[in-house]
Amino acid sequence: MVEGVGSEEAQRADGAARQRGGEPAVVIGGGPAGLTAAYELARRGLPAVVYEKDDIVGGISRTVERDGYRFDIGGHRFFTKITEVEALWHELLGDDLIERPRLSRIFYRGKFFDYPLRPVDALLKLGPVEAVRIVLSYLYVRLTPRGEERSFEQWVVNRFGRRLFEVFFESYTEKVWGIPCSEISSDWAAQRIKNLDLMAAIRNALLGSGGGRGGKEKGEIVTTLIDRFQYPRLGPGMMWERCAERCAELGAPTHLRREVVRLRHDGGRVNEVDVRRHDGVDGGEGDGGGEVETIACSSVVSTMPVPGLLRALDPPPPDEVLAAAAKLRFRDFLTVVVVVDREHLFPDNWIYIHAPEVRVGRIQNFKNWSPEMVPDASRTSLGLEYFVQEGDELWSAGDDELGALAARELAWLGLAEEDDVVGHYVVRMPKAYPVYDRDYEQALAVARRHLEGIGNLHPIGRNGQHRYNNQDHSMLTGMLAARNILREAESASGSSATGGAAGPAHDLWAATEDDSYLEAPERGSRSLADRAVPRRLEEDDLAAGDERLEQAIAAAFARYDPVALGGAVGVIAGALVFLLTAVLLLRGDEPLGPNLSLLGHYLIGFQVSWPGALIGALEAALLGFGFGWLLARTINLLVDLAAESVVRECELEGLLDPFDLSRLED
Amino acid sequence: MTRQREEIILRRAVARLRAAVMAVTFGATGGAALFLATAWLLLRGGENVGQHLGLLRNYLPGYSVTWGGAVLGLAYGVVLGGIAGASLAWTYNRIADLRGAATTRG
Known part of the structure; x- marks a missing residue:
């Protein structure tokens, strides 16, 4: 049969x-x-x-499913x-x-950091010394950018500074891929953030989750991504x-x-x-x-x-x-599920373990994904995930050995007592992740x-x-x-x-290479089968509204033209000085402009006279130009910093979670 | 839209000044400034109230450091500020357009 x-x-x-x-x-x-x-x-x-x-x-x-305990492979x-x-x-x-609430954090140096990373939370938990080191190292690379970006390490350091790389990237990435960050191609990092939607990122930063196309609809999507998710x-x-x-x-x-x-x-x-x-x-x-x-x-x-x-x-x-x-390589994966005789251990769905002292890379709390993942509500099942190569020491270890390792590491992390672990199951998943090497x-x-x-x-x-x-x-x-x-x-x-x-x-290959192929309902594209389905008016309206919003965002982040602003301020300032002087000259009162002539302290050669009016106008125009030029440059610098901080934040989020299987995108 | 294209759009976007917005902003600021400057001197009182600010009458016929002058100054400030703001915006936009056209031709 x-x-x-x-x-x-x-x-x-x-x-x-x-x-x-x-x-x-x-x-x-x-x-x-x-x-x-x-x-x-x-x-x-x-x-x-x-x-x-x-x-x-x-x-x-x-x-x-084992003994009524259900668990995911990731x-x-x-x-x-x-x-x-x-x-x-x-x-x-x-x-x-x-629909389930989402909470995920990063465990590092005995502390839990919010994920997605929030700068204030991260800097507070790292302490003032580490915070200053991170900020200084970030400023250093921003002021002295390196040209070469062949490795993942160079790529991240160039963007976020060496210290942030060491704190949040190095140990976890090496756990995940099993090779030093200096040997991982920078293509992988670029790939992870390739589809970063700048407009969406800026839109969310400017308008919050409710902004953008469809207002509430978009807001719901963003909320879903961050705070809630769907789960069978x-x-x-x-x-x-x-x-x-x-x-x-x-x-x-x-x-x-x-x-x-x-x-x-x-x-x-x-x-x-x-x-x-x-x-x-x-x-x-x-x-x-x-x-x-x-x-x-x-x-x-x-x-x-x-x-x-x-x-x-x-x-x-x-x-x-x-x-x-034969050159195409894969990363393999094994999860050790331990049953802990405790009703509640931690509120997260999963925790990233950056601590280099333990080999576990991520811990899932399946009960928090769905209460029905455990048969007995008084117990908790945790999935300790190890990124391995088929045939390596961990892959080949016996189930009991892996169970003992998981219990020890849980205790070391302070998430559970070793004695509370009452059972374990091991699942090995070969070829779980394609490797993007050079x-x-x-x-x-x-x-x-x-x-x-x-x-x-x-x-x-x-x-x-x-x-x-x-x-x-x-x-x-x-x-x-x-x-x-x-x-x-x-x-x-x-x-x-x-x-x-x-x-x-x-083109099936293009479908996964080109993000616009994936996001079929995006503006201007058709449904998957490219059928000529009439679109509802409100969809057109929403799309047009989105385009207008993106134009508005581009305008909001537009740079001032320093020469134009300098020229405009200069023209107005020069005209003003000339007109003020001319009015007094035409009135002909005596004494002639004793107060206005005090401008001569600042405008060399200025007098309330016709030649003085011209000299004053010229100097005021020059000073006005300088002021306008400087103003435009300063505004542009601040706009650049604001835009860059949004982009860096998104890149950081895209990079920190290399094995999150259903994230956007990123 | 690709990220590269988004970056190009953002990098190339040159801000424009809206003449109406600038006129209202400068007008409101100018009017309020002149009214408040006059009112402040009147409220402080004393001898020779506003002898220097009063010189504005050379440019603004009818203006004086009195409550009536403050209201008139408000009107002058709104009108002249508005003209200055609109002129600034118009001049900026023209120069930016000229430079943009030159860049495109280049």
């Missing part, structure tokens, strides 16, 4: 899918990207089948600017998508379990413990895939001896890591392509070129594209891949069997 989500239902759906005509689209991987693609295909009536190597759906967005706030994704979340979960009642895996069930109902089954090991292609198309069953006890990679089944397919949607996908191609790619793919971009370009030569192969998702996507962005690539397949099906059949929903072809 085929084991899948919904089991017998999946088997029936499998048959139904094949009966509906043609070979199915094979979706490799049951994570957010793969399941979204399958769902999109299924609800348009195209046959699809999902093969998931693991024994659970959701990929890194899964929710693992935390997953649900927040998106993509309306289609938001709509799908609500369609799948309805009232099970709950039983964890993010609930979303993907529900999605897999819906897919099965629609005839797109998900088969668990099925690994696609070979993709046979010919003439630029994949025609068949070999699927290995992992029905052994562990069902994981070690269980490699299962039966292999060959499945004919119309197209393939792949979320498997790029190097694995290339290795699975038959015939294989040229050696240089495989060599390039080689990745070139290597990925080579791999991509090769994959683009296979027309019906659609790589999507975080590992499928080796892109550091958030969950919603991965889902978007799934939606777009499905629409490309629908489009192909429509053109092959010469009809609009799917209701013409496919729209034009989508």
Whole structure:
């Protein structure tokens, strides 16, 4: 029997899918990207089948359950600017998508710092000496900027000063990536803040969360991002379990413990895939001896890591392509969940652990994500997250050893007593994060070129594209891949069997490179399928209002032209002195302007006479020019400082949280 | 809009002065200043009240350091301040436009 989500239902759906005509689209991987693609295909009536190597759906967005304790692989706030994704979340979960308050802080030197960082809070908690060191080091780099920015360290130091780098970046970043900051490419930092929306940042700084397009609506979004977030009642895996069930109902089954090991292609198309069953006890990679089944397919949607996908191609790619793919690296992840016999430990959803004395990088308090994540309200489950490399000392350590380490580190951090830890579970997640090292971009370009030569192969998702996507962005690539397949099906059949929903072809790689592609409802863009849907008047109005607001922001941060202001003040001052003198001369009173002539103390050569009027006017014009010029320069300097502080604050926020999976953006 | 484009927009934006706003601002400030300066001297009292401020009558016909003069001074301040503000804005904008056009041609 085929084991899948919904089991017998999946088997029936499998048959139904094949009966509906043609070979199915094979979706490799049951994570957010793969399941979204399958769902999109299924609800348009195209046959699809999902093969998931693991024994659970959701990929890194899964929710693992052990003894009633539910936990995430990392935390997953649900927040998106993509309306289609938001709509799908609500369609799948309805009232099970709950809204939760957010609190996250940074632990460093025994203190908790607000996150996002607030300068006053940070400087107060660091103390006056450290605060002065940070400010001085910041001023130093601002006054003596370095040109070279090859490494992440140089990049951050150039912007925030060495001391702030040492305090808030160095230890955490090295924990996360496992290499010194001096060896991390500066591209990674630039990538993290590439999509920083200057206008939005300034708008929020100027107008608060209520400003901007749609006023209240925008305010709600910002509030959501900072203070509240959406979250499935039983964890993010609930979303993907529900999605897999819906897919099965629609005839797109998900088969668990099925690994696609070979993709046979010919003439630029994949025609068949070999699927290995992992029905052994562990069902994981070690269980490699299962039966292999060959499945004919119309197209393939792949979320498997790029190097694995290339290795699975038959015939294989040229050696240089495989060599390039081998350069693509991943960071792995393990979480040690400890059950603590305490009802309440701390109010945060998660805490970043910057302290270099411990190896844990982040701690999740799952109960604070949703109360239903724990079976017993009198206990608390904490997820201690370690960023590792597959096969390293921590990865290879036994579960009990890791449990003991987690308990010790919790006690050291002062978050719980070691004796209160009553249980532990360990989950290892290989290839959790694509690494952006100095080689990745070139290597990925080579791999991509090769994959683009296979027309019906659609790589999507975080590992499928080796892109550091958030969950919603991965889902978007799934939606777009499905629409490309629908489009192909429509053109092959010469009809609009799917209701013409496919729209034009989508460049899946561009979808994650170009942020405007991701944020479909943005001004001037269309919906995902580029359908010519009439827009409501109020949307136009809002967009126009937003544009006007951005123009107003640009005007508010505009620089004064020093020459123009100097010239204007000079002209007015010169004219004024001339007119005042001329009036007295024309009146001809005696004595002639005894008081006005006192201006001669300041305007050398000035007298109440016609030549004096000209000299005075000229000197007043020069002084006026100097005053106006200086005024404009001073205002511009202050405007620059204000704008820069907003930008730096946003950059800081974008950089401090490299593994927050559903943040904006950033 | 890309960040690069946003930066260009922000960096290139040159502030303009609104003549009406400048006229109202300078007018209100000028009128209030002259009224308050006159009123302050009147309230302080003493001999030869406002002998120096009174010299403004050379430029502002009818002005004197009296309560009536204060009201007239208010009106003069509003009108002349308004003219000065509007002139300042107009001159600034013209020079900025000329320089902008020169930069574009260059």
